[in-house]
Amino acid sequence: MKIILAGDSTVAACPSYEYPMSGWGPALPPFVYRWAAVHNLAKGGASTESFREEGLWDAALALAGAGDAVVLQFGHNDQKREHLAPRAGYAANLRRMVGEVRGRSAGPVLCTPVERRQFAGGRPEPTLGEYPAAVRELGAELGVGVIDLNAWTRSLYGELGEDGSVRLFTHLARGEHHHWADGLEDNTHFSVEGAERVARHVAERLAPLVREPEAARG
Template identity: 50%
Template structure:
């Protein structure tokens, strides 16, 4: 069995010259027993992923595999083509149908929240997109991993200061790719990516145990 990942930069593998910046998919393999094929890439929308990576992903999907699908960060920047209740969910629906046609299992994920604090509370930044995914998952009978809720809780639990360590904040001269420094509350430091990956693995394990159509694999988690 293989896990296949479709998503944007918050899911993508790290680029060697950009470490410690990474998406959570780059560390999922630490927490699952089976192979992980990560097709996610920076800037991806449902539209660009379908055009550039979806067919190669599907070509590798075997019966019984699981495909985790997470978009929204970039789709919300194209509200006419990829409206939450329009092109965005239509494309997600098509992805789920394609996965099922391979006798494989789809799992939808809402987007990790951005670390935008207003006092001690996180400001939601994805509009209707998370609710659209939640509703689509219910309509299609697809398992959902709600990373919007999970990350909002995580950041607020840590607080404005400690939660900063989950993200890529570099002082001038600290990283060669960003010599002027970087203040990024969207993209994870590997510390944050590993925490989200561990949570995704736990969620997948719970889904597998709850669904008789998915194998209970007893995934071992670190930390």
């Protein structure tokens, strides 16, 4: 089967010149290779609207067939556009996407957007407003499986603490890496380690939502 990923930079394969920054999508194949092939169409800066406008959604649907899974994770860039409010344009776009995936006899899976790393008083703070809640509500309304990455990532940051969670993100000292000669402190985009942690969780949650081949279960 195919797992087709549609999302933003937190899912996408980052350009080589941005390494070691990474979305979780490129880290997913090793966790699912026994039963699925991953096709990652996620793109940096994408919203539920621009993903369609740029033709990426048509490409995702063209790949999808019976028994495949189309995994949707948006929100970071929708949040920047007033008309893509959680229970307005954002939810409407996701609802339409779910219907079109089902029209291809494929299985839609919704992900709440991964949380940014932001602490206050030693605790991770929510930064994505009502977008995660809108995804959960839509999943319940449409009978679609939801992987709650927002709640899970925020819990993970809390477990690791303000200092320990740094390693999940692209934090580099000046001169540490030639791609980021001036250094970088990015609390939105994952490091390779962070991407792998999220990808492993996605694989674990995704398997029960799709028809994993019996042969792959060992």
